[in-house]
Amino acid sequence: MTIPRTLAMGATLCSLCFSASAAEYFQLRYNIAGGLGGEVFSPIPESGWIFSGAATRFAIDKITGPDGGKLQIPVTGGVFPLPAPAPPALYPSYSANISNIDAGGSLSIVNLTFGKIWRLASKDTSIALLATVPFGRKVQIVSASATTPQLSWPSPVAPPTAAKTLTSEAFDKVYQAGIRGAIDPQNGTVSGIGDAEIQVGVLHEFGSLRTITGAALVMPTGKYDSQPAPDIGGGNFYTIRPSFQVTYQALARFAVAGKFSLGINSKNKDTHVRSGTWGGAEFALAYLTDFGVLGLHSVYIKQLQDDAGNPLGASRFESRNVGVFFTTKLPGEKNSITLQAMRPTSTRNAKTGDIFQVRTTMFF
Template sequence: MTRMTQVASFVFLMGALAGAYAAEGFEPRYNLAGSLGGEIFAPPDQTGWAIGMAVTRVPVRRVTGGDGKDLTFPLPGGTLSVPGIPSALQPSYGPGMATVQGDGSMTRSDLAVAYLTKDQYAGGRLLFVLDLPFIRKDQHIGISGAAPALSWPAPLPAEVQAGVTGQFQAQYKDALAAQGAASTAIVHGLGDAELMAGWQYVGERLRVLGGAALVLPTGKYDAGPRPDTGTGNFRTLRPALQVAYLPTANIALGAKLSVGLNTRNRDNQLRSGNWVGIEMAAGYMTPIGVVGVHALRVQQYQDDDNNPFGASRFRSTNAGAFFTTRLPVVDAIMTLQYIDTTSSRYAKHGSFTQLRLIKLF
């Protein structure tokens, strides 16, 4: 009887899950902490070199699916191979559904070097930036789901059916748990570098910055389920237009429009759909610095291609506040900002706290 109730291995299930969770980490190549702060009160005529440093802390509360709740995905049905039972009597089972309970944290440290030309072109100056990030991720994944019922083509002794059913349910649960454990890890290393070029105009009341960034796959990435410091073996071109307007000397309003254009990931042949990002900010100049509020939304407008989750359109809406001041001792601009995810789809749902320093030379 023991030999007859030994259920076959769940290699098929493990493979399906490994392919599914490798969908580029539910992260767009965009600063979800927000890039509009008190810097919208830019001084009127800065040129030369600048160094920027930013540290972003991101506690992740969950990974969301298409309904904004915990991510779920279907598992295929099949026929169970049970040793000792004729092939014509092997039980089958229908498709199941797995739920992902994901949380963790990420700390991202960026070092950026920028140069703003002294010469003007069409009334503005050219800006060039190199940004190198260092990433640390602590990811915890749990995967669970109820085993589907077994369907027997012909009745067998009750004790045989009960034994096979018990082992099938246990191995189904264990396979899900094992894949969750395989997706849980702490990693650290270099992230994906960014090269940016743009044109900046600074007037008395109007500030305009237009340009594009090229994100390169310099971070470590593997198509398996473990977290990575890189977001994938593909490139992203990110054109953007940022505008700030000062209706008075103490009030500034800012807006930014960005588009993400992705190539195909060479490691898993997945192509993340292109996305658009919109940011808005309002700041007020006080005697000690700028206080303000900001909000952003990043959303895919194109389906993923070759993603086991299907279209998997990323969407994240965040809102928060910021404070910017000048540090006289080091003559640098410091911005502290916080933003919280208010709603999301196929995304990591959490909050973002960022501290950044900009030193002009």
């Protein structure tokens, strides 16, 4: 007999279409590769133009849930319709379930930053205005797996009759096809312009101590669709990101630095989900050698507020990362190139994987 594929699963398994529901696709509008490098030894530049280019590769190997383990998405139960002329009173039901989500793929992105620096008359203070435009390519691979639940038949249906009407093997085939069909639209490759941002910063220098107080506005300029599919943009919403960075050159060849950020998001106009406010902290230890700067750095991001209107619930993002960097000079007195590698040590509600970045900074 022909088993109908128009299950009540069409709506039931939509709970697996989590990309459009997760406010920022289980990642944030923040450079988890880290922004601290050998520049911690550089004094405040004179007035002039600045250009920075950063190429980042994020190799995704999994996605984590609220407990740091594999992400699990609930699948509601339902009723399996039988072919006519079977009346609805004889339709079997199946229970709610849990689906395990696996993720892979990559995000390759190039950020081009242009800006202007003005040195004030006090000589120890500068103001910087920067604009960043990202170009990226995302390969998104998502899969779901779940154990097929048992069918429960109404009491008027005798077991032999039920077995002839619908076998467990036939139901398993349709159920698993529904699981795959719900998640498959999220797979694919997309490329284009990402979410651009404008930054302003005030740089102070007090001998061996330097600070940068700034803020960034991230705009939804990247391709985004609320339907489940890969997107370069993070969503149809804005992010304000104030930050404070401090660097202390303790010795001629040793410096420490810290950066603290806050991410405040508006509501996504397409999904009506507001990603909760998050805080970030970066730390770096740098040592100046004869051939460049070697350093260790860490990045910790934690969502401080539940998502609002998210079908997946609080969905609080958290990511702890450690890595290394090396910075050396390019032709020109203040030009440099930095190589960075970062590895997550623990994550929650986050895409996870190794991150590699090459960053250049030039002054004109």
